[in-house]
Amino acid sequence: MLTVYGMADSGNCYKVKLALEQLGLAYRWVEVSTTKGETRTAEFLARNPNGQVPTLELEDGSFLPESGAILHYLAEGTPLLPGDRLARARVLQWMFFEQYTHEPSIAVARFILQFLKVPDHERLPALQQRGYEALAVMEHHLETRPFFVGQRLSLADLALFAYTHRAAEGGFDLAPYPAVQRWLDRCRAESGVSEMPAP
């Protein structure tokens, strides 16, 4: 059976849970807290030398880190990853957008407010600005489309749903982004898409 080493209230880990549940795959979840230093122990670093969750343990005992790589591995050959070459690249386009632009602003603002609990942190204004810019890019794209790529849910939606549906925890107001809100509702309507636990 697959084993996920993850932290339940981390969006990057929650994405993996979403994909496993969408795909109906059996898995074991081992809770590992980054905030308690549990990803920096010798035991954990043997699984992932980069000391991050999520890390997936495959049935042969090998380990695969990086949420984007795990999602891609799980979804190959399923409807969550389109068969067409350009459509697959577009799914990756939005997954890289999420990891490079969206997560480092929206998820980091959430971490500062919900985990560090420092509401006047000096980085927050710049993170808010970059997060709203990311939301504007998503709004523009979703104004004319039901999902990020094609006509159905893909890994691109799962990756972006994670921190977007809890953006308020990072201090973001989604009211000016109606297409993003409609897309969140469309994702929620899919079976297997549940909310992330509160921090």
Added chain:
Amino acid sequence: MLTVYGMADSGNCYKVKLALEQLGLAYRWVEVSTTKGETRTAEFLARNPNGQVPTLELEDGSFLPESGAILHYLAEGTPLLPGDRLARARVLQWMFFEQYTHEPSIAVARFILQFLKVPDHERLPALQQRGYEALAVMEHHLETRPFFVGQRLSLADLALFAYTHRAAEGGFDLAPYPAVQRWLDRCRAESGVSEMPAP
């Protein structure tokens, strides 16, 4: 013919050039400067609403942004992207590591020193620490392997070669990382792997 909108001294753009040259594909390069605001014009935002280079224009006139997605699109079905499902996921593992952990420290330090030219910038100490942590993860991995995935050059190597071979421009000393240095030499020995232009 494929057209790359890119900035020659950006490592993210240079990766795309490396892949095109490794694959022997014909392309046109349109120089677009982020530092002169050329990615924020209405004309450019119509190509990529996220206002970033590289952006690839395909032969049908559509546009594909995000270096990782472009690399994947170009390399599908070639030896730069392995056929095995887990090996493909491992290539993505290192590409996401590069975009989430390596580039935001090593490339940003290089940007501060070479483009902003602020050697006492307040963010540099933290960027240096995170950059050296990323190099340590690479060193550990490369101590027992010739390339990041399997026995030959893949997209994972091209993605990580870009900012690593110019890490000195971000103030990083590679002397304590002999396996990384040997891997850089192995990459340089491949035909089509040229150096990135100086900033």
